[in-house]
């Protein structure tokens with residue numbers, strides 16, 4: 066129900082109260098029978114009037130909105146009752162106090178004094194008309210009129226006070242409502258950037274400012290980091306200017322050691338306020354708000370409102386930051402888990418490779434051992450002629466050599482892969498390395514009726530190499546070239562490409578299908594008819610070569626095709642002599 070209607074309802078109740086308290090007392094007031102009858106008639110009329118008002122309030126409340134109708138009605142009825150009761154000097158005069166107070170409650174000082182003025186005027190008129198004009202009657206008039214005026218003033222004053230208190234309460238409620246709304250807005254998200262932006266928007270709204278700027282850091286609390294988060298919300302087209310001013314103010318405030326609320330006006334008369342965002346132990350940042358030059362300076366209630374909001378905003382920012390930290394950590398955890406899973410897979414792969422390697426080694430060892438055992442048993446169990454005996458011993462010898470080679474290769478590869486080889490990588494003359502290798506193979510190549518070309522590079526070129534290991538690689542490649550070439554030539558040469566030396570061993574042998582170019586570098590991988598080729602190698606040579614070249618920081622690969630011969634190429638880093 067609107068406030069004025071509530072008041073009208075109370076007045077209705079008051080009227081009834083007046084009627085019921087007046088009616089039984091009337092006979093006791095020594096009124097003449099005529100006046101008594103008139104008084105009761107007026108009471109009846111007043112009751113009717115009150116009922117009409119009650120009815121109209123329910124039906125046509127707009128008529129009575131401003132209360133003028135009832136104020137005038139009450140006034141007339143009261144004056145009538147005063148006149149019936151014996152005039153302004155009679156006890157009925159007190160009735161006028163009720164309407165004066167009622168007018169004060171409705172309209173404040175002005176209208177009340179007007180009503181009181183009318184009463185006093187009527188009183189004065191009636192005194193002149195009916196009294197003899199003696200001094201005591203005049204004093205009576207002043208006395209009661211004075212009290213009536215004081216009562217009206219007091220009632221008016223109380224009404225003003227009540228209205229001021231009501232307005233203050235309404236303002237406080239509005240602020241509390243705005244604060245709640247802003248707090249709800251900042252708590253609506255857990256995204257740090259969104260929360261920061263909302264804090265700026267709401268701070269500007271609550272402070273009634275033109276621009277708000279939030280800056281977090283450089284400090285951060287123990288658990289959360291803010292990474293220099295910044296957000297702003299500015300209204301006018303001078304947003305850049307306003308931001309620059311606030312930036313400068315915040316910069317100064319952050320440089321200051323004591324984080325306190327700062328207020329003032331800029332050189333161009335704009336009111337500003339800076340509020341720190343702090344926990345018990347750390348200063349997280351600042352929020353600054355800036356008003357336009359024509360706006361009023363910040364008042365204590367603005368400060369109280371903004372600081373309460375910033376306190377809530379800090380919690381929301383901390384929550385968002387913690388959420389981000391937890392998100393980051395869970396991502397780290399997921400990454401670590403993925404790494405772990407990959408490492409586990411790798412380990413499984415390594416384990417499988419180890420099992421395969423052991424199986425292959427056992428298999429490779431068993432073949433020559435079986436031959437050696439069978440032929441030595443034959444020799445021991447049967448009398449055989451000399452040529453057969455020599456043939457068997459020859460086989461036993463070849464198989465023993467193969468066994469020795471295999472064991473050496475297995476040891477080699479195991480040591481390299483376990484990192485147990487003591488690498489002595491030093492500068493070596495490349496031509497010297499090639500020639501040393503060529504010298505030890507010249508005879509073997511000649512024995513196989515093959516031509517041999519060694520094109521040594523210029524003598525001043527040096528490579529970084531472990532001499533013995535690189536000679537081992539060259540021996541292996543030249544050995545393979547001899548093994549897989551029946552006619553034609555074998556060539557050894559080198560070239561400089563960029564910062565590496567490229568060494569090539571080419572032959573005109575059987576060649577290797579492109580599909581096998583990578584596979585021949587795997588352990589125990591041999592191409593072709595492995596049964597007939599078996600005694601010739603272990604299938605570990607190229608794998609060892611590649612491991613050795615990799616240890617030097619180089620690469621080893623093959624270029625070949627079936628029936629087109631093969632070229633094995635590897636690179637070694639050049640040694641660059643330090644400038645003198």
Ligand code: ADP
Nearest residue numbers: 545546549585591592602603604605606607631
């Ligand atoms: P092996 O000791 O059996 O020669 P390698 O690892 O040295 O073992 O060689 C692996 C396989 O690569 C050989 O069995 C052969 O099939 C192929 N291969 C290596 N070098 C040559 C070459 N020069 N010409 C043709 N095939 C070759």
